[in-house]
Amino acid sequence: xxxxxxxxxxxxxxxxxxxxxxxxxxxxxxxxxxxxxxxxxxxxxxxxxxxxxxxxxxxxxxxxxxxxxxxxxxxxxxxxxxxxxxxxxxxxxxxxxxxxxxxxxxxxxxxxxxxxxxxxxxxxxxxxxxxxxxxxxxxxxxxxxxxxxxxxxxxxxxxxxxxxxxxxxxxxxxxxxxxxxxxxxxxxxxxxxxxxxxxxxxxxxxxxxxxxxxxxxxxxxxxxxxxxxxxxxxxxxxxxxxxxxxxxxxxxxxxxxxxxxxxxxxxxxxxxxxxxxxxxxxxxxxxxxxxx
Amino acid sequence: xxxxxxxxxxxxxxxxxxxxxxxxxxxxxxxxxxxxxxxxxxxxxxxxxxxxxxxxxxxxxxxxxxxxxxxxxxxxxxxxxxxxxxxxxxxxxxxxxxxxxxxxxxxxxxxxxxxxxxxxxxxxxxxxxxxxxxxxxxxxxxxxxxxxxxxxxxxxxxxxxxxxxxxxxxxxxxxxxxxxxxxxxxxxxxxxxxxxxxxxxxxxxxxxxxxxxxxxxxxxxxxxxxxxxxxxxxxxxxxxxxxxxxxxxxxxxxxxxxxxxxxxxxxxxxxxxxxxxxxxxxxxxxxxxxxxxxxxxxxxxxxxxxxxxxxxxxxxxxxxxxxxxxxxxxxxxxxxxxxxxxxxxxxxxxxxxxxxxxxxxxxxxxxxxxxxxxxxxxxx
Numbered sequence: 001x002x003x004x005x006x007x008x009x010x011x012x013x014x015x016x017x018x019x020x021x022x023x024x025x026x027x028x029x030x031x032x033x034x035x036x037x038x039x040x041x042x043x044x045x046x047x048x049x050x051x052x053x054x055x056x057x058x059x060x061x062x063x064x065x066x067x068x069x070x071x072x073x074x075x076x077x078x079x080x081x082x083x084x085x086x087x088x089x090x091x092x093x094x095x096x097x098x099x100x101x102x103x104x105x106x107x108x109x110x111x112x113x114x115x116x117x118x119x120x121x122x123x124x125x126x127x128x129x130x131x132x133x134x135x136x137x138x139x140x141x142x143x144x145x146x147x148x149x150x151x152x153x154x155x156x157x158x159x160x161x162x163x164x165x166x167x168x169x170x171x172x173x174x175x176x177x178x179x180x181x182x183x184x185x186x187x188x189x190x191x192x193x194x195x196x197x198x199x200x201x202x203x204x205x206x207x208x209x210x211x212x213x214x215x216x217x218x219x220x221x222x223x224x225x226x227x228x229x230x231x232x233x234x235x236x237x238x239x240x241x242x243x244x245x246x247x248x249x250x251x252x253x254x255x256x257x258x259x260x261x262x263x264x265x266x267x268x269x270x271x272x273x274x275x276x277x278x279x280x281x282x283x284x285x286x287x288x289x290x291x292x
Numbered sequence: 293x294x295x296x297x298x299x300x301x302x303x304x305x306x307x308x309x310x311x312x313x314x315x316x317x318x319x320x321x322x323x324x325x326x327x328x329x330x331x332x333x334x335x336x337x338x339x340x341x342x343x344x345x346x347x348x349x350x351x352x353x354x355x356x357x358x359x360x361x362x363x364x365x366x367x368x369x370x371x372x373x374x375x376x377x378x379x380x381x382x383x384x385x386x387x388x389x390x391x392x393x394x395x396x397x398x399x400x401x402x403x404x405x406x407x408x409x410x411x412x413x414x415x416x417x418x419x420x421x422x423x424x425x426x427x428x429x430x431x432x433x434x435x436x437x438x439x440x441x442x443x444x445x446x447x448x449x450x451x452x453x454x455x456x457x458x459x460x461x462x463x464x465x466x467x468x469x470x471x472x473x474x475x476x477x478x479x480x481x482x483x484x485x486x487x488x489x490x491x492x493x494x495x496x497x498x499x500x501x502x503x504x505x506x507x508x509x510x511x512x513x514x515x516x517x518x519x520x521x522x523x524x525x526x527x528x529x530x531x532x533x534x535x536x537x538x539x540x541x542x543x544x545x546x547x548x549x550x551x552x553x554x555x556x557x558x559x560x561x562x563x564x565x566x567x568x569x570x571x572x573x574x575x576x577x578x579x580x581x582x583x584x585x586x587x588x589x590x591x592x593x594x595x596x597x598x599x600x601x602x603x604x605x606x607x608x609x610x611x612x613x614x615x616x617x618x619x620x621x622x623x624x625x626x627x628x629x630x631x632x633x634x635x636x637x638x639x640x641x642x643x644x645x646x647x648x649x650x651x652x653x654x655x656x657x658x659x660x661x662x663x664x665x666x667x668x669x670x671x672x
Contacts, residue, residue, distance in 0.1 A: 132547050154530060237670055238671040245670070254388065255663075
């Protein structure tokens with residue numbers, strides 16, 4: 001008899017959820033609202049703005065191709081990084097899922113080992129790998145492959161490399177979680193009906209792991225497009241992304257109203273990407289990946 | 293006559309014992325007194341207690357190490373006031389932090405002279421120093437104090453050291469003769485394309501572009517020519533550095549062979565045995581640094597600390613440690629040979645041999661030029 005029975009008490013649910021709602025309001029919604037209001041403030045001089053409301057900051061953003069160029073570049077670098085992460089990350093995830101190795105947990109542990117070291121230090125380490133006196137150039141010169149050091153550091157390639165290094169574990173974990181949820185008897189059934197291994201992968205495994213791949217793509221794109229430290233450390237001045245533009249506007253020009261405008265633009269862009277993903281795939285897959 | 297809390301409570305107890313007040317009234321009044329005492333004591337205690345620490349924010353690296361070793365540690369040993377330290381790579385960064393914090397959170401900043409002083413004043417972050425509490429200011433170069441006094445007659449900062457941003461070069465690749473001959477134009481020499489560096493700072497970039505286009509950096513007439521030169525340097529440069537540590541790293545790892553550079557950091561590299569030469573071309577960018585006291589700071593303790601820092605023995609030790617000449621007047625205080633040998637040192641004390649940025653001229657153009665520099669630096 002389940003008549004009148006409820007899965008949870010509504011009042012208790014509100015009490016339990018209230019602390020999180022209050023925190024989200026104070027630490028997320030309120031700052032975003034304040035930033036939005038700031039976009040309409042008037043810049044007076046470095047570090048000084050007035051509460052005289054104006055659309056000038058939005059007008060500048062909408063009419064200045066400088067900002068559009070960087071927005072496009074940010075989307076491009078984010079997309080390239082996400083796609084490379086997907087290509088490189090799928091196979092390790094597949095291997096971890098498919099292996100009969102008794103200590104599979106060890107492989108998963110290896111995936112999260114990089115997170116034990118500071119992200120900034122990990123990014124700095126690339127300077128000593130890609131630099132003119134770095135590991136690669138020194139090795140190639142000593143082997144006689146090259147005479148002059150290759151210009152690898154402070155390039156867009158170095159930025160993408162740094163982002164890959166940072167984001168690959170997120171992709172692998174997402175794909176792995178998705179693969180784990182596949183009923184293996186489906187693959188066995190496909191094989192018993194005459195599919196080759198490749199056909200079974202193409203017709204069964206790959207389609208069923210698409211939500212994980214999609215979630216990984218979204219996560220990698222959002223994190224890459226919103227990154228600041230990696231382009232700052234590994235990129236040259238031309239390799240800045242939109243996050244660097246925001247930093248320079250707020251911290252360099254001390255122009256908070258314009259910085260707030262650019263921040264809201266990036267927030268809307270990344271929010272739109274997440275919303276589009278949620279509309280077609282559902283965000284629950286990302287949560288699974290993050291909690292793996 | 294003032295009645296103490298203890299006396300009041302004793303009288304209250306007496307009245308209760310004598311039956312003048314009810315037990316309820318006695319307990320209510322006692323509780324109120326206890327609550328008032330209990331609630332007031334913590335903050336009153338803190339407010340009345342002597343200041344036990346002062347906050348200082350500086351440029352980090354060898355410069356701050358020298359200040360800490362030769363000024364802060366002896367000061368703490370003497371006064372028992374601890375100096376809590378923070379660092380920044382770009383002074384705009386600390387201005388942003390100050391803006392978002394409450395007065396008193398940040399107290400003393402090792403600031404980059406008059407150009408930045410204006411920003412603090414515009415933002416309303418400046419304090420008013422009581423110069424009578426800093427008797428060692430009598431030894432500070434008048435030529436360094438006056439630009440600050442033009443902005444605020446009552447000072448918020450005391451000049452502490454000065455230096456230049458000259459040309460540093462790898463002398464295994466570039467000879468001193470070549471450096472002297474080419475001067476500022478070394479930064480646009482195609483021969484060193486991909487091995488050139490520079491400070492990622494609008495003032496430095498515009499200043500050197502002015503020298504390269506033979507214009508007066510304090511009265512630039514052709515800004516288009518300036519931005520064209522800045523772009524030229526940008527296209528030839530490997531990396532624009534943004535901190536002293538990054539500058540030293542790029543030079544010592546041979547990532548770059550020529551750059552504009554802070555004189556003290558180059559001196560530090562030379563002392564480490566690095567093959568780095570240094571040249572101040574004609575009109576080289578000279579700057580001064582000051583100890584700026586912010587609004588809301590414990591003024592007496594900050595003034596006492598600054599006075600200690602300006603003590604000739606302390607100031608000389610710091611100067612030798614950080615490789616920047618002190619603000620002490622060499623005609624009043626005998627400085628050491630090591631200081632006399634530092635780049636940018638002016639033995640006359642008049643500072644006429646150095647070219648400083650005109651603060652009012654640069655402040656007028658700062659916003660527009662910084663915005664344009666941000667764009668040019670990113671490829672525009």
